[in-house]
Amino acid sequence: MTARRRLRSMRSRLLLFISLALVAVCAAMALTTVFVQRAYLYGNLDDRVENAVERCLGGAALQPQLTADLGFLHEQGHPTGMVAARLDDDGDIVSAAVVAREYTTQQLTAEQRAALAGIEADGSMHTRTVPGLGTYRITAIDRDGIRVLVGIPMDDVRRMIRGMVIAEVAIAAVGLSAAGCVCAVVIRRQLRPLGRVAGTAVEVSRAPLGSGRVGDLTRVPERDTDPDSEAGQVGAALNRMIDHVESSLTERQRTEERMRRFLSDASHELRTPLASIAGYAELMNRGTDRIEPGTAWRRVSAESARMTGLVEDLLLLARLDEGRPLQSAEVDVAALVAEAVWDARAAGDSHDWQLELRLDAEPLVTGDEARLHQVIANLLANARVHTPPGTRVVAVVESGDAQCLVRVRDNGPGIPPALLPTVFERFTRADASRTRAGGLEGGSGLGLAIVAAITAAHGGRIDVESTPGRTEFTVRLPLAAPTAVVLSGEGARVR
Numbered sequence: 001m002t003a004r005r006r007l008r009s010m011r012s013r014l015l016l017f018i019s020l021a022l023v024a025v026c027a028a029m030a031l032t033t034v035f036v037q038r039a040y041l042y043g044n045l046d047d048r049v050e051n052a053v054e055r056c057l058g059g060a061a062l063q064p065q066l067t068a069d070l071g072f073l074h075e076q077g078h079p080t081g082m083v084a085a086r087l088d089d090d091g092d093i094v095s096a097a098v099v100a101r102e103y104t105t106q107q108l109t110a111e112q113r114a115a116l117a118g119i120e121a122d123g124s125m126h127t128r129t130v131p132g133l134g135t136y137r138i139t140a141i142d143r144d145g146i147r148v149l150v151g152i153p154m155d156d157v158r159r160m161i162r163g164m165v166i167a168e169v170a171i172a173a174v175g176l177s178a179a180g181c182v183c184a185v186v187i188r189r190q191l192r193p194l195g196r197v198a199g200t201a202v203e204v205s206r207a208p209l210g211s212g213r214v215g216d217l218t219r220v221p222e223r224d225t226d227p228d229s230e231a232g233q234v235g236a237a238l239n240r241m242i243d244h245v246e247s248s249l250t251e252r253q254r255t256e257e258r259m260r261r262f263l264s265d266a267s268h269e270l271r272t273p274l275a276s277i278a279g280y281a282e283l284m285n286r287g288t289d290r291i292e293p294g295t296a297w298r299r300v301s302a303e304s305a306r307m308t309g310l311v312e313d314l315l316l317l318a319r320l321d322e323g324r325p326l327q328s329a330e331v332d333v334a335a336l337v338a339e340a341v342w343d344a345r346a347a348g349d350s351h352d353w354q355l356e357l358r359l360d361a362e363p364l365v366t367g368d369e370a371r372l373h374q375v376i377a378n379l380l381a382n383a384r385v386h387t388p389p390g391t392r393v394v395a396v397v398e399s400g401d402a403q404c405l406v407r408v409r410d411n412g413p414g415i416p417p418a419l420l421p422t423v424f425e426r427f428t429r430a431d432a433s434r435t436r437a438g439g440l441e442g443g444s445g446l447g448l449a450i451v452a453a454i455t456a457a458h459g460g461r462i463d464v465e466s467t468p469g470r471t472e473f474t475v476r477l478p479l480a481a482p483t484a485v486v487l488s489g490e491g492a493r494v495r
Contacts (some may be wrong), residue, residue, distance in 0.1 A: 018183050019176070026172040034165055041157045042137075046125055048079075049137050053150035056084055060146050068095040073105045079152060083108065083136060085116055087147035093117060096149075098133060121147045127154070193224040193231040197238055204242060217242050273303035273310075313446045317426065320453040326368035330480050333363040333372070333404050334397045340376040341395050347381075350389035360400035366480040367458040375454050378447040379408040379473050387412030399479065403460075406475040415466035423464055424452040451475075 059072025068086050078099045085096035085108075096113050097105040108116075108130075115130045121142035128151070129135045135158070138151035203218040220239050226232030277300050334357055345353040365372070376395070383393045387410050396407040415423060422428050427445035451473075455462045460477040 014187055018187075019180055022176055022179050022183075026176060030165075030168045030172055033168060034161065037164060038161050041160060042154075045137050045152065045154055045157055049125065049139050049150060049152050050123075052078065052082060052152060053139055053141055053148060056150050057141060057143055057146060057148045060086065060148050061144070064144075064146055070095055070097050070105065073097060073099055081133065081153040083116070083130065083133065083138075083149075083151040085113070085140075085149040087121060087140065087142075087149060089145075091118075091120060091147070093149070116149060116151070119149060121149070193229070193235065196221065196224050197231065197235045200235075201238060204245075217246060273307040276300075276303040277307075310446070313450060316450060317446065317453055320457050323457075326371055326457055328366055329369060330364050331367055331369045331372055333365055333399075333406060333477070334359065336369065336373055337376050337395050337397050337406055340373060340380055343377065344380040344384060344393070348384040351384055351387070352390065352392040354392065354394045356394060356396040358396065358398045360398075361479065363397055363399040363404045364480045365404055365458070365477045367477070368454075371454045372458070372477075375451050375475060376406065376408075378451050379475075382447055382473075383408060383410045383412070383471075402479050404477045404479055406477075407472055409470065409472040411469050412471060414468040414471050415464070420464065420466060424448050424462070 055075075055077070056072050059075060060069065063069055063071075067088065070084060070086065073082075073084055080099055080101060082099045083096065084099075086094045088094050093113050093116060096108040096116060098108060100106045109132075112130050112132065115128050116138065119126055119128075119138060119140050121140040123139060123141050126138045127135060128138055130151075134153050134155045136151035137154045138149065140147065140149040197220050200218050200220045207217055219242060220235035224232060225236040225239060227236060281300065338355055341353055341355045344351075380393065380395065383391070387393070391410050391412045393408065393410045396405075396409065398405040398407070419428070426449040428448070452462050455475055455477070458477055460475060462476070463474045465472050465474075
């Protein structure tokens with residue numbers, strides 16, 4: 001089933017639902033109106049019956065000795081069709097008549113009198129059908145031994161209720177028909193944008209997204225993205241989803257490209273020491289005198305160490321990418337940086353190494369001391385390798401505002417602006433633009449990537465700013481939570 005068919009099916013179901021809802025509402029309103037009007041008319045009729053029986057009882061009380069007298073029916077004001085009867089002590093009908101036209105009465109037949117039998121004189125209301133006369137609302141009362149039964153025809157009330165029901169049904173039918181037509185038109189107009197949204201979704205679903213190629217995916221037109229309408233909200237949400245899909249595909253392409261470049265660089269980095277090892281091993285196997293065995297072994301050991309370091313760096317990055325937990329303990333960053341500066345001074349005494357401490361709080365962080373030492377050592381080594389002799393390298397430790405900052409600053413030639421966005425990516429090098437220390441071989445390009453990964457694993461971040469004559473790396477780490485000391489009768493406890 002296509003999207004348009006599904007949309008038409010949804011439109012039909014929606015129209016059916018609205019129609020059923022309207023029918024239910026109209027039926028409820030009609031029934032409520034009928035019941036309320038019926039109760040009102042019957043209540044009014046019962047009041048008339050009570051008034052009539054009281055009046056007739058008053059007329060009968062004028063001559064109490066005439067137990068079968070119905071002379072009170074000749075008084076004016078009695079409605080045509082009203083029936084009246086006198087009852088004896090046992091509740092049987094003694095005499096009964098109906099008010100005819102022109103204030104005349106007509107005696108009831110035996111069959112009609114039988115329809116009125118069995119009504120007790122307790123003032124309760126009864127509904128009886130009198131043959132030849134119709135349906136009556138009847139009551140009987142007893143006062144001082146005078147018993148009178150009175151009934152008023154209710155056919156007029158029934159006809160009124162029946163007519164009201166017919167009128168309401170007709171009005172409801174017309175109203176429902178008109179409402180259905182209006183709803184159909186409105187629903188069609190309101191669902192047109194949704195139809196265009198569905199068409200856009202179909203076009204996007206047909207795009208070869210699985211291939212990973214990013215193209216210009218179709219978007220919902222701007223007129224169908226009005227946030228004030230439901231269809232517009234759906235259109236806007238679909239556009240946002242398409243944007244996310246495109247950004248995800250773009251990021252996927254970038255990741256795949258980085259992975260291909262990473263594999264290529266890693267293969268190249270591993271191939272170089274392997275080629276050297278294989279070459280020296282071949283020379284040693286030939287027994288040539290072009291190179292001394294001791295020199296060959298030293299070169300093989302050096303290349304093996306280089307390859308081992310590269311593999312260890314790759315394994316460390318892989319573990320950090322997997323989110324493997326690091327060792328956790330309190331680390332004094334000031335002591336750590338001081339130790340790293342002394343090590344760097346011993347490795348490169350041609351540079352001017354300086355240490356500055358600007359501490360507003362104790363620089364304690366929670367983390368892996370060995371890995372944090374590696375962060376500082378890599379930053380100092382990066383400054384030593386990529387700056388000429390005589391360069392001043394300053395390591396600054398600052399603490400405050402719940403974080404510890406380590407800044408490594410040098411006054412070397414700086415990092416090219418084009419390289420700054422990718423300086424923390426793996427196998428990134430700046431050999432062409434930064435002078436290396438005399439005779440030192442280039443690194444693998446993983447040092448700063450390891451720094452960024454270890455810093456992120458400790459909940460921190462690293463930034464870099466570089467201009468000619470000033471390059472500064474800033475590592476931000478959260479300070480360790482303060483230790484609470486609780487005093488008790490047994491002494492101090494730390495928790």
